[in-house]
Amino acid sequence: MNAYLNNISFYLPENTLSNADIERDHPEWSIEKIAAKTGISNRHIAKQDEFSSDMAVSAATIFFNETDVDKEDIDYLILCTQSPDYFLPTTACILQDRLGLNKSIGSIDVNQGCSGFIYSIGLAKGLIVSGQAKKVLVITSETYSKFINKNDKSNKTLFGDAAAVSLVSNECSGFKAKIEDFxxxxxxxxxxxxxxxxxxxxxxxxxxxxxxxxxxxxxxxxxxxxxxxxxxxxxxxxxxxxxxxxxxxxxxxxxxxxxxxxxxxxxxxxxxxxxxxxxxxxxxxxxxxxxxxxxxxxxxxxxxxxxxxxxxxxxxxxxxxxxxxxxxxxxxxxxxx
Known part of the structure; x- marks a missing residue:
């Protein structure tokens, strides 16, 4: 059995942090210097009361509006985040309820960062190939900005917040991208x-x-x-x-x-x-x-x-x-x- 990456949607918070904003707080780092070192000019930053589950819900709302995927068909949920809402329970369980997904699905958090999407779709493929699931919703949602010290100009220049929702399934549709070996x-x-x-x-x-x-x-x-x-x-x-x-x-x-x-x-x-x-x-x-x-x-x-x-x-x-x-x-x- 094959597994396919079918669709992707994403959400970016409204608040932004530009190079000009960083230069204002750290005059020794010019707009041009930041752009030259990182290639980044702007970042989206979650609101003070906006957390990983909130961004995941926003991304999932966009996803279900953009696609013809039926929530009833989702039989597994994987949330990849290193900024969960709570130490416990898993944020994926909270998302099952907030997204109105079936109670007869599996829901897990994956605590992985920069390689997290690869690891998560690898798990999703394993679930599909082994017959445990047919449609796996993979959500990546991270608010690293909440971990960054206000005086840390280096990490400020790099990280932004975002959430993305991907569908991995046993059907070839959407992008029609077959997931090969890992x-x-x-x-x-x-x-x-x-x-x-x-x-x-x-x-x-x-x-x-x-x-x-x-x-x-x-x-x-x-x-x-x-x-x-x-x-x-x-x-x-x-x-x-x-x-x-x-x-x-x-x-x-x-x-x-x-x-x-x-x-x-x-x-x-x-x-x-x-x-x-x-x-x-x-x-x-x-x-x-x-x-x-x-x-x-x-x-x-x-x-x-x-x-x-x-x-x-x-x-x-x-x-x-x-x-x-x-x-x-x-x-x-x-x-x-």
Whole structure:
């Protein structure tokens, strides 16, 4: 049995954070400098009282309005988020009720970040191929902005909030994108490179303080911390090998891939990966200039935008790859039927 990625819709919060806004708070970072370093000009930011479940509901409302998918046919719900509404219960269970889905469905949260979309559609495919489900609603929803310290100019420039809804099913419809074989990777030794340290069971009673070095904000354990150099080194090392492994797993050459849609970390990092793999510019997608790094939603948003502007023919292939927090990575190929 095959599994197909049929449809994608997404939601972006109304509030935005532009490079001009960041420059106003951090005059040492000009609009041009931010754009040159990240390739990002604007980000969408969730309202103070808007959380992952709210964005997921908004994205799902758009999804059901845009497609002819019947809610009654959904038999499994996967929510990928690292900013759940509560420590427990799973936010997916809350979404089942808020979306008016059947009570006879499975609902789980996947705590995964930048590789989360890959992992989630991999789980969805497994459910379908094993006969446990026929139509799996995969939602990615993240509000990293709520983890970012107000003095952290580096992470401010990168991350935006968003939610995306994708349908993975046993039927070939919509995009008609057959999901091929997956490759995965994990290197937990680098977990501290991208982390919100306080708030879980290990450090739930801790209270973080801003650490300042020579007048510059470094980190606060209550907030998102990223060692940019370490994450870049990890990405530069594993992603080219990930691509090669995915090609081998799917018995393809790199020339057989028509488009490469990778996690939209930042333009500098993606340009380095593209150059290392010698991928032609016209085959490589960068889609985050006006939305920022939306973590697990970057790939589905990029795919939806790509399908909106390009007509794909039967047999064409897209490689999608995610990598980051964990540290984790994964890739697969989509074949247009």
């Amino acid at each position: 490759v995965y990777g994990t290197d937990g030794s680098g977990y501290e490179s991208l982390i919100v340290k306080n708030g879980g069971s290990r450090f739930k009673l801790e209270s973080g303080e801003d650490i300042i070095d020579e007048g510059n904000f470094q980190k606060n354990n209550d907030n998102l911390y990223m060692d940019g150099r370490a994450v870049f080194q990890f990405t530069n090392l594993v992603v080219p090998e990930l691509v090669k492994s995915s090609l081998i797993k799917n018995s393809l050459s790199i020339d057989a891939i028509d488009k490469f849609v990778f996690h939209q970390a930042n333009k500098f990092m993606l340009d380095k990966i593209r150059a290392k793999l010698k991928i032609p510019q016209e085959k490589f997608i960068f889609n985050s200039e006006n939305i920022g790094n939306t973590v697990s939603s970057t790939i589905p948003i990029s795919l939806r935008n790509l399908f909106d502007v390009e007509e794909f023919e039967s047999g064409q292939k897209l490689m999608i790859a995610g990598f980051g927090v964990g540290l984790s990575y994964g890739a697969t190929v989509l074949t247009i039927n």
